Amino acid sequence: MNITTLAFFLLSFIAVGSAIMMITSKSPVHSVLWLIVVFFSISGHYILLNAQFLAVVNIIVYAGAIMVLFLFVVMLMNLNAETEPIKNYRLQLIGVLAGGALLLVLISAIMRIDVEQVVQMKTGDAGLIKVLGMTLFKNYILPFEISSVLFLSAMIGAVIIGKKD
Amino acid sequence: MDIQVYIALSLTLFTIGIVGVLVRRNAIIIFMCVELMLNAVNLLLVAFSKMHAASPAVKALPTYASDAQIFVFFIMVVAAAEVSVGLAIIVMMYRNIHSVDVNFLNRLKN
Known part of the structure; x- marks a missing residue:
């Protein structure tokens, strides 16, 4: 072993x-x-x-x-x-x-x-970071940008749910 | 290392997550068990990626082994967004019923 x-x-x-x-x-x-x-x-x-x-x-x-x-x-x-x-x-x-x-x-x-x-x-x-970075920013650039919209909507959703009213 | 060993490890972690969801009644612990299940799937995806990296037949493809690891990266992104919204919901539930026991969430029952 x-x-x-x-x-x-x-x-x-x-x-x-x-x-x-x-x-x-x-x-x-x-x-x-x-x-x-x-x-x-x-x-x-x-x-x-x-x-x-x-x-x-x-x-x-x-x-x-x-x-x-x-x-x-x-x-x-x-x-x-x-x-x-x-x-x-x-x-x-x-x-x-x-x-x-x-x-x-x-x-x-x-x-x-x-x-x-x-x-x-x-x-x-x-x-490795180099290979993954090349793949992410060449082949998967659209999902990467869409994930920023996902984060924005999650942030707004968390604020609206957690708001005291 | 054989791929079966990795599948067995991931299945064990995933099943522990399922048992936790079934057994525990605390909403935060249930949520953590979901995170454990996501991590088991991530480990399996990375293992499959390295399995493809070892086999010579798929080396002609340009991104032959990096796709699965990009996928794991996106799973982590979605998990982070999910945790922020889910914990906000749990905090709201604690504020309304002063407990995190999921047995009290039965208002839709009748």
């Missing part, structure tokens, strides 16, 4: 474990912090796949901006483990069983296929 495989399985273990901790922890602040750990391990996966631009953007946008927004809202509402809503253990059991059955079916389905495709790791120039 070489160092790349070891890093892959370590990052996968951290990602899955932190995701499970996120949905099981009582306090919403702890959930937010565990989700940040998940995002950092996914960024580690991107670095392992040599997608450097996406690794940096994932940390800046998700772990930096979006999760700070979540943390801000959680602390604004002063949520803690005592304000956790009433639990229904039967519904929780049914939810876990449904999710586990879905995972079992999907995993057994993908283990049945026999493609000999290998993911290229640590090499390749597809994820």
Whole structure:
């Protein structure tokens, strides 16, 4: 087992474990912090796949901006483990069983296929900033400009919804 | 690394997100589980992009492996816009019913 495989399985273990901790922890602040750990391990996966631009953007946008927004809202509402809503253990059991059955079916389905495709790791120039920038500003310039309109409408929508009246 | 391992990892993260949406009743936690599902899909898209980068048959195409990563970039853009509007809705819900429990949102039931 070489160092790349070891890093892959370590990052996968951290990602899955932190995701499970996120949905099981009582306090919403702890959930937010565990989700940040998940995002950092996914960024580690991107670095392992040599997608450097996406690794940096994932940390800046998700772990930096979006999760700070979540943390801000959680602390604004002063949520803690005592304000956790009433639990229904039967519904929780049914939810876990449904999710586990879905995972079992999907995993057994993908283990049945026999493609000999290998993911290229640590090499390749597809994820470098230069290549992605050339692709984005040559082939995808129209969606890039439309996304600015999307941001403007989201900003106006958030202001209008959050306005006190 | 085989592509199956990456698909299995992404499916596991996605299923954890689904279980979180089904089990938790806190609206903010449900929203975070949706973000987790988006990230699982992003990881799978990048893995498929690097899978195409490794195969020699598609190298004739000009943007043979960068398309998926551009797509991931746009998913992040849409997720950022979605989070701003969604958190505004959750704050508005907290202001009206003083709770973030989704079980209280049953006014359309009758």
